[in-house]
Amino acid sequence: MLLIMIVIKYIRKYFVQIVSALLAFLFIYAAFSKAIEFEAFQVQLAQSPLLSAYAGFISYAVLIVEVLVAVLLLFPKTNRQGLYGSVGLMTAFTFYIYLILLFSDFIPCSCGGILEKMGWGEHLIFNIFFLLLAVVALYVHAKAKQNNIKREFKYVSWIMLTNIVIVVGLFVASEHIMKVENSFIRRFLQYPIIEEGSLKLDNSFYYFAGADNDHIYLGNRNFPQLLTTVDTGLEQTDKLKILPDNLAHPFKKIEVQVKSPFYYFYDGTVPVIYRGKLGDTKAQTISFGDAYFTQLAVLDSSKFALRTQSSQTKDLVIGSLDLYGKPKVSFFPAILEKQVDGFFDVDGKLIGGENMGNLIYTYSYRNQFIVLDKNLEVLQRLNTIDTTSIAKISTASLSDGQHKLSTPPLRVNSKSAANKNFIFIISDLMGKYESQEAWKNAKVVDIYRMDRQEYVGSFYLYNDSGKSVSDMLVTEKYLYVIIGDKLQRFYFRKPLYDKNNAGEAENLIVKE
Structure with missing residues (x-):
């Protein structure tokens, strides 16, 4: 009992010094942990749903401020300022975690060191404890120095409020930048898809021809007359050999497309x-x-x-064909916007989204996709998150009149698929703070809204075969991909569309 009393007396006498030493150790340890794994720390900040857009600046600022506050705490003359700094830092850290837990669409990874082993709930309690220690230490310090207690707590209140405002401001600004004005920092979603099944195909030349509620349909580039029907459970397959009423044409590129209850067999070169x-x-x-x-x-x-x-300009154009219209064919040259040559620079993919009436054209060599209605009116011109706004291509005219690429172009968008108000785009460009090792074994899929300029997030599509994703299909519940001779099905951990909240898009993200 006597020993306990002596310890209590010692703590009361040196309370401010003990708390200052604890806080200094905490900040030095935290700064050291971040510094030795600085690249990983920057990546974790980049994945933060609150600070993604400012990961570069904040990664350095946090280290500098932590070391500075620790130094202030260690010297008696600057101890008071160090405690104020501790209150500011711990308030910012605590409120950051509070926002993560309360408002974030997903929970990112924690910081480094021992603190990484904590859950976010425990981390919040840990921060509150040290915040209270700093406040009490300031009270004890003010009382010992016979300072004005009310004035001290006024300072503390202003410091806490200022740091809360800073964190909220960063959150709001970062969300706007990440969703609307992204500076090419990807936000990787936390396991938005889970592989649920796969089907071994008999060759690697299949592509998606369409889907309905119960089936997906596959075409085959080597066997163009073959239409394969697969149930959504990937358990049953049926093959149909298409027999057109006239095969006496010089076919060069036959494709098949399904829009229930019909299939369409076509070759635009005929x-x-x-x-x-x-x-x-x-x-x-x-x-x-x-x-x-x-x-x-x-x-x-x-x-x-x-x-x-176009037979006149030689530019690529979007048009419509109405079998009962007068005229049957109409062209809309203003849809594709020329930058360099009107052919290679506007190259891309025209698709119709599943369960939607709109069309989408995704440029291959620039950061844009176009949303069109059935009358080919442009509804939206939206940007992907990379910064390639001008197609980086070089062309040359040959003596025989042909127009060719003189250097390999920088491809921005590879494959795309759409459903409801979402478009999924496989990107060929690496963003900031991303792992080169991951890019060797995976493709990155970026998700965007199609009703407004908003980047939802990204995820990796890994493959063990070393082969690229040859095609992709999105339905309301599933993502299907073909990699080599393997058809894979992934289910979304959150539906694309919430029937109980019609009209509102969902983020494909589940809180842990």
Whole structure:
């Protein structure tokens, strides 16, 4: 009992010094842990849902401030200022965790060192404890020096309020930058997809032709007359050999596309479009000689969007084909915006999103995609998060009149798929703070809203075979990908669309 009393008396006498030493040790340890794994610390900040956009600046600022406050705490003449700094730092750290737990769409990784072993709840309690210690130490210090207690707590209140405002300001500004004006720092979502099944295909030339509620449909580049139906559980497959009513054409690039209850068999170099009913091998010619095209998107049983080359300007243009329209074919040259040559610089992919009436055109060599309605009116011109706004291509004209790329172009967007108000784009560009090792074994998929300028987040698609993702399909519940001769299905941990909250997009993120 006597020993306990002596210890208590000693603590009371040297309380301020003990607390200052504890806080100094905490800040030095935290700064040292971050410094020795500085790259990992920057990556963790970049994944923070509150500070992503300022990861570079904050990573240095936190280290400098922690060391500075620790030094102030260790010297009697600057001890009071060090305690004020401790209150400011611990308030900022505590409120940051509070915002993470209360408002964040996902919970990022923790800081380094021993603190990394703590859960976010324990970390919050830990920070509150040291914040209270710093406040009590300031009270004891003021009482010992016979300072004005009310004035001291006024200072403390202003310091705490200022740091709370700074953290909230960073949160709001970072969210705006990450979602609207991203400076190419990706935010990787916490396990948004989980692999649920796979199917071994008999060759590696399959691509997605479409989907409905119960099936997905595959075309095959080596066997273009083959339409394969796979149930959504990846358990049953059926193969259908398409038999067009006329095969006497000089086919060069046959493709198949499904929009239930029909499939469409076409080659824009002929140009010809056949239509058949799902389950029926016979396909009838519905368009021949109406328009040459390089890409086709089915709008309904008699209307199509297409990409073709203008016979006058030689530029790529978007057009429409209406089998019952007058005229049948219309062109919309203003949709694709020329930057360099009007051909390579506007190259991209025209797709129709599943369960949606809109069309999307994703540029290959610049950070933009276009959302169109069925009448080919431009609804949105939206940007991806990288900074390549001008296509980086070089072209040359040959003596025979051909126009060729003179150097390999910088590809920005590779594959894309859409559903509801979301578009999933496989990117070919690495962002800041990303691992080169991860890029060797995976592709990055970025998710965006299509009704407004908003970047939702990203995730890796890993593969063990070393082969690239050849195609991608998104339905309301699942993401399907083909890698080599393997068809994989992933389910979303949160649905793309909440039926109980119609009209509002969801973030594909689940709080832990």
